[in-house]
Amino acid sequence: xxxxxxxxxxxxxxxxxxxxxxxRLAFYLLSAPKDYIEDLSDVIxxxxxxxxxxxxxxxxxxxxxxVCDICKNKNRNREKIVVVAAVQDLMAIEEAGYYNGxxxxxxxxxxxxxxxxxxxxxxxSLLKRVKENSEVKEIILALTPNxxxxxxxxxxxxxxxxxxxxxxxxxxxxxxxxxxxxxxVDKMTLIKAMENRN
Numbered sequence: 533x534x535x536x537x538x539x540x541x542x543x544x545x546x547x548x549x550x551x552x553x554x555x556r557l558a559f560y561l562l563s564a565p566k567d568y569i570e571d572l573s574d575v576i577x578x579x580x581x582x583x584x585x586x587x588x589x590x591x592x593x594x595x596x597x598x599v600c601d602i603c604k605n606k607n608r609n610r611e612k613i614v615v616v617a618a619v620q621d622l623m624a625i626e627e628a629g630y631y632n633g634x635x636x637x638x639x640x641x642x643x644x645x646x647x648x649x650x651x652x653x654x655x656x657s658l659l660k661r662v663k664e665n666s667e668v669k670e671i672i673l674a675l676t677p678n679x680x681x682x683x684x685x686x687x688x689x690x691x692x693x694x695x696x697x698x699x700x701x702x703x704x705x706x707x708x709x710x711x712x713x714x715x716x717v718d719k720m721t722l723i724k725a726m727e728n729r730n
Contacts, residue, residue, distance in 0.1 A: 602626075
């Protein structure tokens, strides 16, 4: 039973998984077909060596790709960049099917109480993109409307205006409830929030 306890312990480390959920998942895996378990463990094993951050937008991409599929897609609107906190937020916006521009993933939000500062998230590379790319006309801040998201938005508005005073900086509309996570918002609410950005 030591291996089962270790499995439960490892599953518990996943975000949003408490002891009860970890036990339920562990026993599901114990009764799952062997092929499924082998496929799952194989893909988990491959993640660290086959996935990297896109050097342009910080989305995840295959190690063999120079940049991610979105950055290399010539049909994307290169005048707009949506700034998100996490890749899950990017995926949620993509699934809504409304937006066709580029992205920039911060991989976090400024959160002084959690010890996360400006240097801990991908702000420098965003500034570099704005300064070096004259195509960019609008930056859309699509950050979760909580304290950390608002702090990050205020900071970004200030430094982006300093970097290029002609750039338009908008924020998604407040149709997304305060305290909710973008990745869990339904498509219609997300589309309306994007349409009614200010």
